[in-house]
Every structure is written in C-alpha cells, then in structure tokens.
Amino acid sequence: MDYGISGRVAIVSGGSRGIGRAIATTFAHEGAKVVIASRTLSNLEETLAELEEIAPGRVHGIAASMTDPESVARVVAESRDRFGPISIAISNVIGHVIDAAKEGSGPGAGTFEGMGTEAYREEFTQLLISSWALARACVPDMQHQGWGRICNIGSGVAREPSTNLPHLLPNVVRAPVAGMHRLMAARLASDGITVNNILTGSILTERNRSYWVWLARERNITVAEATQDMTDRIPLGRFGEPSEMAALVAFLCSDRARMVTGQSIPVGGGGSAHL
Amino acid sequence: MDLQLRDRRVSVFGPDVGIVAACRRVLLAEGAVLAESSSGDSYPEADVVIAVGGVRPGSDLLEISDPDELYAAWDDVTNAVDAYRAALPRMLDQKWGRFIWVGSAQAKxxxxxxxxxxxxASLGMLGLxxxxxxxxGSNAITANAVLRGGIATDEDVANAVTFLCSEGAAYLSGITITVDGGAGSGIF
Incomplete structure (x- = not known):
C-alpha cells in the first residue's frame, strides 16, 4: 500500500531508541524526510547511521530537549531549514523518572499518600507541555500546506489507569494528554490536519526491560517471573514489537487515514478492557 | 431522604465562587459543618473535600503561546491534591471520607x-x-467527580455533589456524574 507520505517532512521526538526509532525507520522506508530529536547525542548518532542506510540524504538528527518549548521551536526551525515545511509531528517523550537508580527508567512510581505535587508538575512538563509545544510549533506549516499529521505516543493508562502498578504520575497526566489531542483534533480538522493518540500497551522496549528489573526487585520475585506475570495479562500472549506500534502510527500518518482523527487507539495485544 | 451528613466536616474551595457557595449552602442545610484549618495557609483536615475547578470559557490550547497558562490550569489539579492529602490522615483514621472534584463535562x-x-484539568483528576x-478505597474513602455542562446551575451541581457525599453513594468511587441537562452526546 502506498501511504502517500513520500517526500513529506516528519519530526520524531525521542526518535533514537525504542518506539521512536521504529517509527523513524518506518517513515524512512516510506520515503519521508525524517528528523529525529533526542537528548543523548551518542544514541542519536547510532540510530542516524542505521537510518542513513535506508534513506541516504533524507535523515537528520538534532540533540535537544523536547520538553522545553523554546528548544522544541528551535528543532522545528532547524528541520524546516534542512528539509522544508513540516507535515508530520510525532511526540514521543517519556514520563518523569523520579529515581533512575531505584526504578530503572520506568514510569513515575509513587502513591497518592506519599507523593508531593512538585512531581505532578514535572510529569505535566514531560508529557503534556512537550507534545503541546511540538504540535503548536508545527501547526502553521501544516495549515499552510492544508495537510498535516500529529500523533502522540501516549499510554493505555490514559483510558484505564493502572491500579495494580504504582504508576501515580502517568495515571494522572496521560488522560489530560489524550484529551488535549482530542481537543486539538476538533480545532484542526478543517485544515486537513489529523490528530491522534496511541494508547501504548505492552511493547517490548529496552525501557520496559529495565522496568521489569525494578518491578521484580519491588515484588521480591525473579525478572522472569515479573515478565511472565505481565505477559499473562495480554490476551495475545506476548509483548508487542516496537515495529508493531510503528505500523499503526505510519497508517495514521498516511494519506489513507485522512478521515481518522481525534482518536486514542490502543496497541496492546488486546490488553485493554474498555469498550 | 436522610443523607447522613449531620456534623460531617466539609471543606469546599476553588475559584468558582458561585459553585463553592452553592455546595456549602446545600451541605449545611443537610447538617454538615464547615471544616476550618488550624493555620490560615493550609487546607483543613476535613471529612469531605470538594475541589472546584476554574472555568476559562472558550480557552483554546492552540491559541495559547505562554506555557504558564497551561501550568496555571494545572494548578487546579495540584491544589486539589494538596487539599486531599491534608485531609487523608483523618479519613484513614476514622475509615470514612469523600473526595469530590467539580469539573468540566468537556472532559468526556x-x-x-x-x-x-x-x-x-478534569481528565487529570479522573485519573487521580x-x-x-x-x-x-477499602477504608470507605471514595473519590468521584461531578462534571458540569450545558446550562447547569450552581444549584444543580451542588445537588449532585451532596448526593456523592451521602451514605447512599458509599459504593460509588472513581466515577463521574455529568450534570448537563442531556447536552453531551457521548454514550460512555
């Protein structure tokens, strides 16, 4: 199927690892011009080398924070200078990591009783301000072209907050992010711009692996047991690959998905219970 | 119906003075009393905490240029969290408590x-x-939301809030009651 995005300029935040890297790779295969942004230069260089093999001359990397609106605006301006107006914006920023030494790079663990509100604000910056800033910086280009795709890599806890895992911060902030995308979709539909949100479920990333190590320690079980426990909750009986997330994202960003907007769609092997 | 709210200590706060006043009026009529904080700058240890979100009619996320406007709206959430947590020890001790958020039906x-x-802001509170x-929840502490829409009056909202405070609502938690006169179109 021709997705109709050949030559389109796409920005993928958090594009150097995991889900972001898989999305950037898929876009590169589909002929898009791809800019990946991430904080860590070494990760960026490794991924860029891979992408360059697929799409010589059509990839660019920028080391930058994607949570600070001014930094995001600089990334968008540099991308435009390099490849032209932006058509596709993928927001993929992880939540506030409270203590990486203790919880790996897993989502902000804590309880309602114990957690102060400063951490809520940090999570709001990581997840909501970041995606708002990227969308806002790219929308003028999209309006000018009469075509745009905004997609946020969110979490299933937006619709079904997890109460069996201590994920207070994502439980509180992921739903506002999903709502924000729904609201932006309504504002932008008449400009030919679609806005969607992925409810990420159980996807096999390095981050998830490090989270299981933390979870196993927290529950005093082995990593294999923690992994099995998580796997048992998935109707399809396995974790998904990042490329399986990228497949949906690429479809939503294609010309074929022009009628799909304002949606929050789970990718989790049937693990979401909500209708 | 006796809502069994006599002498319950309630704390109602938020920038929407109309709804705050209406909630207090209806709850006091049921025999509840206003909780007072021991010091002026902290939230009281109440049995019932009602946090009312602000309203910013016609606010447009894409028109906003200053992220501080987003943070200001988020302050409604963190203020509610501070008020909830101030009351929590008393609720855990007595094994009874009510947290209620009054927000916007446009969350749904x-x-x-x-x-x-x-x-x-309301979506954040629903997650919380x-x-x-x-x-x-196993300490008979519930957390629910009243979402206002359509042309609901302050009194309409306060009536739903008061019901959620009552004993009749003891088995409701993590839910929302939309008070919008049927204006919303969503089924779920």
Whole structure:
C-alpha cells in the first residue's frame, strides 16, 4: 500500500531508541524526510547511521530537549531549514523518572499518600507541555500546506489507569494528554490536519526491560517471573514489537487515514478492557 | 431522604465562587459543618473535600503561546491534591471520607465552545480518582467527580455533589456524574 507520505517532512521526538526509532525507520522506508530529536547525542548518532542506510540524504538528527518549548521551536526551525515545511509531528517523550537508580527508567512510581505535587508538575512538563509545544510549533506549516499529521505516543493508562502498578504520575497526566489531542483534533480538522493518540500497551522496549528489573526487585520475585506475570495479562500472549506500534502510527500518518482523527487507539495485544 | 451528613466536616474551595457557595449552602442545610484549618495557609483536615475547578470559557490550547497558562490550569489539579492529602490522615483514621472534584463535562464530550483548559484539568483528576480508589478505597474513602455542562446551575451541581457525599453513594468511587441537562452526546 502506498501511504502517500513520500517526500513529506516528519519530526520524531525521542526518535533514537525504542518506539521512536521504529517509527523513524518506518517513515524512512516510506520515503519521508525524517528528523529525529533526542537528548543523548551518542544514541542519536547510532540510530542516524542505521537510518542513513535506508534513506541516504533524507535523515537528520538534532540533540535537544523536547520538553522545553523554546528548544522544541528551535528543532522545528532547524528541520524546516534542512528539509522544508513540516507535515508530520510525532511526540514521543517519556514520563518523569523520579529515581533512575531505584526504578530503572520506568514510569513515575509513587502513591497518592506519599507523593508531593512538585512531581505532578514535572510529569505535566514531560508529557503534556512537550507534545503541546511540538504540535503548536508545527501547526502553521501544516495549515499552510492544508495537510498535516500529529500523533502522540501516549499510554493505555490514559483510558484505564493502572491500579495494580504504582504508576501515580502517568495515571494522572496521560488522560489530560489524550484529551488535549482530542481537543486539538476538533480545532484542526478543517485544515486537513489529523490528530491522534496511541494508547501504548505492552511493547517490548529496552525501557520496559529495565522496568521489569525494578518491578521484580519491588515484588521480591525473579525478572522472569515479573515478565511472565505481565505477559499473562495480554490476551495475545506476548509483548508487542516496537515495529508493531510503528505500523499503526505510519497508517495514521498516511494519506489513507485522512478521515481518522481525534482518536486514542490502543496497541496492546488486546490488553485493554474498555469498550 | 436522610443523607447522613449531620456534623460531617466539609471543606469546599476553588475559584468558582458561585459553585463553592452553592455546595456549602446545600451541605449545611443537610447538617454538615464547615471544616476550618488550624493555620490560615493550609487546607483543613476535613471529612469531605470538594475541589472546584476554574472555568476559562472558550480557552483554546492552540491559541495559547505562554506555557504558564497551561501550568496555571494545572494548578487546579495540584491544589486539589494538596487539599486531599491534608485531609487523608483523618479519613484513614476514622475509615470514612469523600473526595469530590467539580469539573468540566468537556472532559468526556467535546463541543465547539470547549473550555479546553478545564477539560484537561478534569481528565487529570479522573485519573487521580482511580488511583485513590485503588489505594485507599477499602477504608470507605471514595473519590468521584461531578462534571458540569450545558446550562447547569450552581444549584444543580451542588445537588449532585451532596448526593456523592451521602451514605447512599458509599459504593460509588472513581466515577463521574455529568450534570448537563442531556447536552453531551457521548454514550460512555
């Protein structure tokens, strides 16, 4: 199927690892011009080398924070200078990591009783301000072209907050992010711009692996047991690959998905219970 | 019906003075009393905490240029969290408590005149209520929301809030009651 995005300029935040890297790779295969942004230069260089093999001359990397609106605006301006107006914006920023030494790079663990509100604000910056800033910086280009795709890599806890895992911060902030995308979709539909949100479920990333190590320690079980426990909750009986997330994202960003907007769609092997 | 709210200590706060006043009026008529904080700058240890979100009619997330406007709306959430946590020890001790958020129906069903900042804050509170329900619900502490829409009056909202405070609502937690006169179009 021709997705109709050949030559389109796409920005993928958090594009150097995991889900972001898989999305950037898929876009590169589909002929898009791809800019990946991430904080860590070494990760960026490794991924860029891979992408360059697929799409010589059509990839660019920028080391930058994607949570600070001014930094995001600089990334968008540099991308435009390099490849032209932006058509596709993928927001993929992880939540506030409270203590990486203790919880790996897993989502902000804590309880309602114990957690102060400063951490809520940090999570709001990581997840909501970041995606708002990227969308806002790219929308003028999209309006000018009469075509745009905004997609946020969110979490299933937006619709079904997890109460069996201590994920207070994502439980509180992921739903506002999903709502924000729904609201932006309504504002932008008449400009030919679609806005969607992925409810990420159980996807096999390095981050998830490090989270299981933390979870196993927290529950005093082995990593294999923690992994099995998580796997048992998935109707399809396995974790998904990042490329399986990228497949949906690429479809939503294609010309074929022009009628799909304002949606929050789970990718989790049937693990979401909500209708 | 006796709502069994006599002498319950209630704390109602938020920038919407009309709804705050209406909630106090209806609850006091049921025999509840206003909780007072021991010091002027902290939230009281109440039996019932009602946090009312602000309204910013017609706010448009894409028109906003200063992220501080988003943070200001988020302050409605963190203020509610501070008030909830101030009351929690007393609720855990007595094994009874009510947390109620009053927010925007646009959290669930978007319309053209959406108050987008209020919808965003309300969605955060709905997530928080699920966490609270899982964490402390077994202590007969509930956390629910009243979402206002359409042309609901302050009194309409206060009536739903008061019901959620009552004993009749003891088995409801993590839910929302939309008070919008049927204006919203969503089924779920």
């Amino acid at each position: 069903s978007v319309d053209a005149e959406a108050d987008e900042l209020a919808a965003m 209520h699920k966490v609270i329900t899982g964490e402390v």
